[in-house]
Amino acid sequence: MDNIIGIDLGTTNSEVAVIQNGRPVIIPVDGDKILPSVVGREPSTGQLLVGKPARNQYIVHPRHTVRSIKRRMGQREKVFIGNEPYSPEEISAMILRRLKSAAEAYLQAEVKRAVITVPAYFNDLQRRATQQAGEIAGLEVVRILNEPTAAALAHGLTRQEDQICLVYDLGGGTFDVSVVERAGGILEVLASHGNTALGGDDFDQIVLRKLVEEFRQAHGIDLAQDLRALARMTFAAERVKIALSDAPFAQASEEFIVTKDALPLNLIREVSRQELENWIGPLVESTRESLERALADAKISREKIQKVLLVGGSTHMPLVWHVIEETLGQIPHAEVDPALAVALGAAVQAGIIAGEAVDMILVDVAAHSLGIEVLHLWEGLYLPNAFSRIIPRNTAIPARKSEVYVTSYDFQDAANIKIYQGEHEIATENTLLGEFRFEGLTRAPTGQVQILVSFDYDASGMLHVKAQERGTGSTRELTVKTLGTGRDGTEKREAGVHDTAAGQRRVHSAAAASPPLQAPETSRPVAASSQSSPVLARARAVLEREVGENRKKLGEAVVRLEQAMASGSSEVAAREQTVLDILYEID
Amino acid sequence: MEKLGKGLYRLAVSQESLSQELQDILRHSGVASPNHLHEARRRLAEDFLPLIDSLHRLAQALAQQGNGALAEGAGVIAAKGDAYLAALGVEVIPSTGRRFDPRLHQALQVRPAPPEMEGCVVEEIVRGYRMGEKVLRTAQVVVAKGG
Ligand SMILES: Nc1ncnc2c1ncn2[C@@H]1O[C@H](COP(=O)(O)OP(=O)(O)OP(=O)(O)O)[C@@H](O)[C@H]1O
Numbered sequence: 001m002d003n004i005i006g007i008d009l010g011t012t013n014s015e016v017a018v019i020q021n022g023r024p025v026i027i028p029v030d031g032d033k034i035l036p037s038v039v040g041r042e043p044s045t046g047q048l049l050v051g052k053p054a055r056n057q058y059i060v061h062p063r064h065t066v067r068s069i070k071r072r073m074g075q076r077e078k079v080f081i082g083n084e085p086y087s088p089e090e091i092s093a094m095i096l097r098r099l100k101s102a103a104e105a106y107l108q109a110e111v112k113r114a115v116i117t118v119p120a121y122f123n124d125l126q127r128r129a130t131q132q133a134g135e136i137a138g139l140e141v142v143r144i145l146n147e148p149t150a151a152a153l154a155h156g157l158t159r160q161e162d163q164i165c166l167v168y169d170l171g172g173g174t175f176d177v178s179v180v181e182r183a184g185g186i187l188e189v190l191a192s193h194g195n196t197a198l199g200g201d202d203f204d205q206i207v208l209r210k211l212v213e214e215f216r217q218a219h220g221i222d223l224a225q226d227l228r229a230l231a232r233m234t235f236a237a238e239r240v241k242i243a244l245s246d247a248p249f250a251q252a253s254e255e256f257i258v259t260k261d262a263l264p265l266n267l268i269r270e271v272s273r274q275e276l277e278n279w280i281g282p283l284v285e286s287t288r289e290s291l292e293r294a295l296a297d298a299k300i301s302r303e304k305i306q307k308v309l310l311v312g313g314s315t316h317m318p319l320v321w322h323v324i325e326e327t328l329g330q331i332p333h334a335e336v337d338p339a340l341a342v343a344l345g346a347a348v349q350a351g352i353i354a355g356e357a358v359d360m361i362l363v364d365v366a367a368h369s370l371g372i373e374v375l376h377l378w379e380g381l382y383l384p385n386a387f388s389r390i391i392p393r394n395t396a397i398p399a400r401k402s403e404v405y406v407t408s409y410d411f412q413d414a415a416n417i418k419i420y421q422g423e424h425e426i427a428t429e430n431t432l433l434g435e436f437r438f439e440g441l442t443r444a445p446t447g448q449v450q451i452l453v454s455f456d457y458d459a460s461g462m463l464h465v466k467a468q469e470r471g472t473g474s475t476r477e478l479t480v481k482t483l484g485t486g487r488d489g490t491e492k493r494e495a496g497v498h499d500t501a502a503g504q505r506r507v508h509s510a511a512a513a514s515p516p517l518q519a520p521e522t523s524r525p526v527a528a529s530s531q532s533s534p535v536l537a538r539a540r541a542v543l544e545r546e547v548g549e550n551r552k553k554l555g556e557a558v559v560r561l562e563q564a565m566a567s568g569s570s571e572v573a574a575r576e577q578t579v580l581d582i583l584y585e586i587d
Numbered sequence: 588m589e590k591l592g593k594g595l596y597r598l599a600v601s602q603e604s605l606s607q608e609l610q611d612i613l614r615h616s617g618v619a620s621p622n623h624l625h626e627a628r629r630r631l632a633e634d635f636l637p638l639i640d641s642l643h644r645l646a647q648a649l650a651q652q653g654n655g656a657l658a659e660g661a662g663v664i665a666a667k668g669d670a671y672l673a674a675l676g677v678e679v680i681p682s683t684g685r686r687f688d689p690r691l692h693q694a695l696q697v698r699p700a701p702p703e704m705e706g707c708v709v710e711e712i713v714r715g716y717r718m719g720e721k722v723l724r725t726a727q728v729v730v731a732k733g734g
């Protein structure tokens with residue numbers, strides 16, 4: 001069979017994929033899934049280097065090494081490797097040739113045709129240059145495919161008619177967002193916006209600078225001047241950033257990082273997700289504008305977006321999910337590994353052209369959000385039974401995520417941990433999966449005791465919940481079965497609690513006596529879902545701007561309404577009327 | 588000394604979790620193909636590398652303190668770590684004094700040096716390892732350039 005390969009020809013990294021047994025798979029290049037998009041020549045031997053070796057020599061031989069050629073595609077100026085001039089197409093062809101030969105080795109067959117992806121904003125010249133690069137590499141380019149379109153294909157958008165989706169791509173060095181529409185069997189990019197100089201590398205640099213600056217203030221030593229220390233710190237900064245995508249705290253721990261007055265110094269610094277988000281917040285927030293402009297350019301309202309798809313490694317960050325949810329009012333999808341989605345989608349397109357049957361490639365995701373009931377301090381008011389999400393819907397599983405909570409009143413020594421599944425901001429509106437009582441907490445004033453709640457969600461739909469008091473080793477665990485895990489949306493009605501500790505079920509009856517934990521003040525409330533009342537939504541908006549007596553009056557009425565709604569009480573209508581009356585007065 | 592103690596404790600803890608992993612792999616190895624076994628060994632080795640780095644740094648820090656017997660002891664532990672890696676089939680990538688080879692070394696910086704050193708590695712910042720043809724981690728180095 002004549003294979004057609006799919007290629008993501010990236011600025012920093014490139015990948016190649018192919019359809020095998022009806023599914024797209026990434027083809028390894030030298031044992032790695034990604035090939036750095038760097039080429040060069042060893043000056044002494046003249047030997048061509050592509051990928052990691054080329055990247056490795058950049059600092060020593062910058063004039064013999066070419067990086068980020070993608071930014072030059074479509075330009076006439078030659079690029080030099082030593083004294084030899086090359087066109088950007090020729091440089092890109094070297095990368096493509098490497099991918100082609102990796103594919104041939106993998107498939108044990110000659111490969112002659114390829115689908116290659118380009119950013120949606122590439123103009124005609126840039127597209128033609130990419131096509132030419134393919135031809136120089138000995139590949140017939142059967143399609144130049146837009147990257148967001150490829151991502152949509154990887155997410156199975158060939159299946160449904162009349163879909164509009166939004167692709168949010170935040171990688172290592174570039175950001176863009178595109179609106180993709182499928183109509184009449186054709187996928188089309190309606191609008192695209194972005195920032196070609198924003199990505200995960202910037203976040204790493206910010207973390208690095210903060211750690212270095214703190215160390216300088218504490219010890220009077222600039223780690224940036226010490227190559228050995230800097231190399232370790234650079235690595236640690238990215239590692240901490242990545243760990244904070246799944247946990248509220250992460251530690252940068254580097255022993256003997258430098259020597260001062262003949263004594264070794266350690267760098268041991270715990271970074272909280274909150275801190276990271278404060279540091280990189282403005283950069284991530286800046287993507288909001290691109291989202292809005294893409295919608296405006298596509299002339300569609302956010303309600304028209306059926307799905308938000310994630311591309312790029314940096315979209316693992318909860319802050320990104322939050323910005324998307326707040327701006328677009330929906331939780332994004334990550335069924336396909338965001339770092340590989342474009343290459344996989346290119347392979348899907350290749351398979352379609354070759355007339356192969358292409359199967360679903362989606363991995364299992366959490367069909368509903370999972371979290372616990374908490375007390376939420378909101379706008380100076382306490383909201384009881386608020387839902388605090390720990391694993392958002394659409395997260396690829398298996399997943400392991402954790403969040404931190406605090407005690408909700410002075411000297412609280414036990415807490416009730418109720419595990420819910422659903423999307424409603426009021427916990428009791430969701431499905432209760434199980435609960436347990438966490439006793440023996442350290443007695444201290446409100447908010448001083450921190451409890452880490454970890455959710456470990458496995459592929460069989462079992463959720464392992466662990467609560468752990470920070471600073472003491474005290475833990476409590478429970479395993480529950482969730483309802484419906486698959487992407488097919490079939491609800492598996494096998495509710496039931498499976499306790500790890502025998503006899504724990506008996507504890508449950510007593511559990512109701514303990515209050516829940518409190519979300520820390522810095523945490524974000526779950527965005528209002530569409531199920532909540534429009535009156536409530538309006539009241540919240542008004543509450544934002546009101547002060548003094550009005551605020552107090554309205555606030556109290558809102559809390560009473562929420563309570564009524566939460567308990568499904570017959571009071572809802574009456575209390576909604578009260579809120580309306582107050583709104584009418586002041587709004 | 589307290590810092591040292593804590594460092595050692597951390598090392599012990601990571602060692603424990605890694606041994607657990609090894610046991611898991613061995614338990615499952617009955618059904619694994621030779622390829623899987625090789626892959627498992629490689630992953631195990633990769634996980635171990637940071638720990639071995641730490642052991643070497645510990646030995647070096649103690650030596651700089653002039654802490655003879657302790658430094659020697661730490662050196663012995665580090666050597667045991669190296670032997671463990673060797674048993675898994677992992678080799679250290681030679682760097683300092685060798686010609687810079689971009690397939691094995693990653694340049695972090697260049698430094699002026701006498702002409703006869705031009706193009707050679709003058710300092711190793713992070714040690715590199717390979718397992719047969721597969722480079723587990725490139726050595727990160729300083730290369731002599733311009734004198
Ligand atoms: N779990 C994670 N949490 C946060 N960031 C992550 C995570 N995993 C990977 N990253 C970051 O994602 C980035 C790499 O993403 P990706 O591989 O998509 O980039 P790229 O394609 O090379 O970049 P570009 O498309 O901008 O050229 C790195 O900055 C990396 O630190």
Ligand SMILES: [Mg+2]
Pocket residue numbers: 010011171172312
């Ligand atoms: Mg990319």
